[in-house]
Amino acid sequence: MKKTFGRYCILFMFFTVNLSGCARNYRLVVGGFTGSDIDTGLTVFNFNSRNGDLTMMSWSDAGPNPSYLCYSEKNDLFYAINEVMEFNGEKGGGVTTFKLNEKDGKLIKLNEMLIPYGGPCFISLAAGSGYLFLANYPNGSVVVIKNDKDGIPSCVTDTILYVRENPDSSHAHMILHDPSGKRVYVTDLGLDRVSIYDFDPNTGKLNLIQNGIAQLPEGEGPRHFVFNSDGSRMYVINELGSTMVVYNVNASGELTLIQRLPTTKSGFEGVNYCADIQISKDGRYLYGSNRGENTIVTFSIGRDGLLGLAGHTSCGGDWPRNFTLDPTGRFLLVGNQKSDYISVFRIDRKTGIPYGDPKNVEVNKPACLKFY
Helix, strand or coil, rough: CHHHHHHHCCCCCCCCCHHHHHHCCEEEEEEEEECCCCCEEEEEEECCCCEEEEEEEEEEEECCCCCCEEEEEEEEEEEEEECCEEECCECCCCEEEEEHHHHHCCEEEEEEEEEECCEEEEECCCCCCEEEEEECCCCEEEEEEECCCCCCCCEEEEEEECCCCCHHCCCCCEEECCCCEEEEEEEECCCEEEEECCCCCCCCCEEEEEEEEEEEECCCCEEEEEEEECCCEEEEEEEECEEEEEECCCCCEEEEEEEEEEEECCCCCCCCEEEEEEEECCCCCEEEEEEECEEEEEEEEEEEEEECHHEECCCCCCCEEEECCCCCCCEEEEEEEHHHHEEEEEECEEEECCCEEEEEEEEEEEEEEECC
């Protein structure tokens, strides 16, 4: 009996060791900017979660400038914005819908749709996946689109143009619901504010809540944001001010500023424009990208939701517009737009800081990285 038990122990240890070392493969879809010499704006990679290797699988023509993406798990669809002021010969931007063929990694185009005002820079799914939210940068505005039963965009249900008499003074940069799906938040880089809405899924309309404007100091330029898991803290990265701010979120969705920290190294005097922000799956670390200083800043998150600087890591290239964490949380992947490649870093589990020499993989003008 003891010998049999010993054999089972050895087998259990063998399988445990081997399973822990097994790689899982994920698909990474990368959107970017097109031009006279680039007409395939979406690229699909295979990602090996054990060693961080990226292998290109396919290119797809997604129309001009598919610079940001979101994914519907419910409908198994990708939505890409077309960041242009004229789409298919008409004034406005675009949104293009794709299905991913898992076997060969090719994206199959299903639908194209014209978007009011033009210049979309961000797209996200409403809670429940019945609607899409888009932010337009040049003439600051947001657009709500209803999806049909199969997840295909069908019609515009709401638009908000923030400054009609001077549209260029507003630059809506991101629109996303909170973790509960009850509120929708919009950052406006031009107006230096965050707007908070209730969303009515029956009408597809956004309604500004009472005390629904959180004003930032002039020139901060709020760009992207994330929430902690319970939605009690909101973290906003400011493109022009090179700062990270922390908001308390009350039960009504209102915001109160509780912390403001620089994103660049102490003593940095060059020109810098912050871009993206991500939070680790365990909620212990917050990351931001600095374009100009060309670093990824890491903050630790305390139990009270406040931030402490953990360190800075070279982004591995030039102009880190967008970055993401892999599904295992062990790697950080940076889209270095001006270098035309993605840099893959390991993350130190004790400090949360990306470290070491990255693996660089070529791709044209990467602007958005999304795991499938």
